[in-house]
Amino acid sequence: MYSANLFESEVFSKLTEKRNLYDPLNITEIKPEYVLNENDKKGKVDGLIQLNYLDKKLILIIEIKNRTAPQIVKKGVESLKTWRDIKEFKEYIPTIVVPYLSDSVIDILKPNKISGLDLNGNYFIISDDIIAIRLDKKNKYKENVPIKDIYGRNSSLVGKFLLRENKRYLKVSDIYNSIQELGGDIALSTVSKVLTALQEQLIISKGKDGIRLIQPDKLLSNLRMNYSNPGVYKTLRVRLPESMIEAKELLNKYFLGNWIWAGETSATRYASTTSTNEFTVYCKGVDIPEEFMLKYIDIRYYNCTFLLLPKSEEYVFFDSQEEYASRLQTYLELSQLDKREKEIAQDIEKDILNGFSR
Numbered sequence: 001m002y003s004a005n006l007f008e009s010e011v012f013s014k015l016t017e018k019r020n021l022y023d024p025l026n027i028t029e030i031k032p033e034y035v036l037n038e039n040d041k042k043g044k045v046d047g048l049i050q051l052n053y054l055d056k057k058l059i060l061i062i063e064i065k066n067r068t069a070p071q072i073v074k075k076g077v078e079s080l081k082t083w084r085d086i087k088e089f090k091e092y093i094p095t096i097v098v099p100y101l102s103d104s105v106i107d108i109l110k111p112n113k114i115s116g117l118d119l120n121g122n123y124f125i126i127s128d129d130i131i132a133i134r135l136d137k138k139n140k141y142k143e144n145v146p147i148k149d150i151y152g153r154n155s156s157l158v159g160k161f162l163l164r165e166n167k168r169y170l171k172v173s174d175i176y177n178s179i180q181e182l183g184g185d186i187a188l189s190t191v192s193k194v195l196t197a198l199q200e201q202l203i204i205s206k207g208k209d210g211i212r213l214i215q216p217d218k219l220l221s222n223l224r225m226n227y228s229n230p231g232v233y234k235t236l237r238v239r240l241p242e243s244m245i246e247a248k249e250l251l252n253k254y255f256l257g258n259w260i261w262a263g264e265t266s267a268t269r270y271a272s273t274t275s276t277n278e279f280t281v282y283c284k285g286v287d288i289p290e291e292f293m294l295k296y297i298d299i300r301y302y303n304c305t306f307l308l309l310p311k312s313e314e315y316v317f318f319d320s321q322e323e324y325a326s327r328l329q330t331y332l333e334l335s336q337l338d339k340r341e342k343e344i345a346q347d348i349e350k351d352i353l354n355g356f357s358r
Contacts, residue, residue: 011064014119021121025051056130060095068098069200073105077112093127099141150194151226154315157184158194159219160328166356168210182319216356227332230313237302242277248323254292259283260317263333266325271347279304285311
């Protein structure tokens with residue numbers, strides 16, 4: 001495995017190391033920083049590569065990108081399209097070169113009719129004369145990203161916040177301050193890094209006119225697919241009053257400010273579903289009073305599963321109101337459960353996304 005991230009000059013250097021990298025396509029000529037149009041200052045491209053296959057000669061205009069983030073690849077594609085549309089350069093094949101031709105990169109290249117090469121020996125070449133595709137070589141150039149999982153744990157607070165409402169934010173600090181006000185313990189630097197990653201994935205737009213969520217469905221899907229239940233260090237079986245109101249009063253007596261209903265119990269707040277006399281509760285970073293243990297622990301006849309979370313898992317409490325888990329947290333938990341709960345989650349999902357269709 002090679003280190004990443006590569007400079008663009010390193011990408012070109014590695015491309016020239018092995019002339020048989022794309023066998024049975026053979027590299028016969030490489031010209032770096034090739035000038036296509038001497039009369040145009042913008043007429044320089046990152047390079048020109050000639051590939052031969054049997055009696056076929058393919059000349060590629062290349063644009064080098066050292067990252068595979070969709071936003072970066074898309075910029076390269078837009079640059080190459082300007083050459084593709086000029087009549088005198090029709091014999092050239094506009095081609096992007098990246099460390100790895102991932103599925104997401106191919107999804108961008110296909111509709112734009114742009115070819116691609118990577119440093120592993122994969123190629124996706126489409127022209128009027130030839131179609132040559134090989135995408136089975138494993139990736140030796142894994143990218144180093146500042147935050148490995150922008151959809152999990154504390155980092156997920158940024159995505160959860162953006163899905164609260166269809167709104168434009170002028171500055172990163174506006175988002176950071178709002179997350180803090182809603183109980184999210186997250187660093188400003190983390191918010192900034194997550195937003196940059198979301199921008200690279202084309203999930204948000206970020207520019208002079210502010211920061212705005214443009215793919216809420218993709219963001220919601222990524223949060224769901226990357227969700228994992230919080231770490232529970234202890235589970236108690238508790239007998240509470242059957243009335244949710246009375247149960248809430250009792251819990252506030254012992255754990256005010258440190259507990260919420262978990263997603264399955266919070267569902268009645270966000271969707272039309274039958275309420276239940278069985279509860280699930282999250283409680284964070286507190287010692288259980290001895291009086292509570294003596295009076296309400298009941299392993300045999302319990303109606304409440306009491307989940308104790310360490311302080312580090314308090315992101316679960318983000319945006320909770322009136323002791324209910326947030327709409328996003330409820331959705332994420334229900335989407336991991338059985339068929340009935342998944343159906344309720346789908347109703348909540350529609351409600352969330354409807355807020356972005358107006």
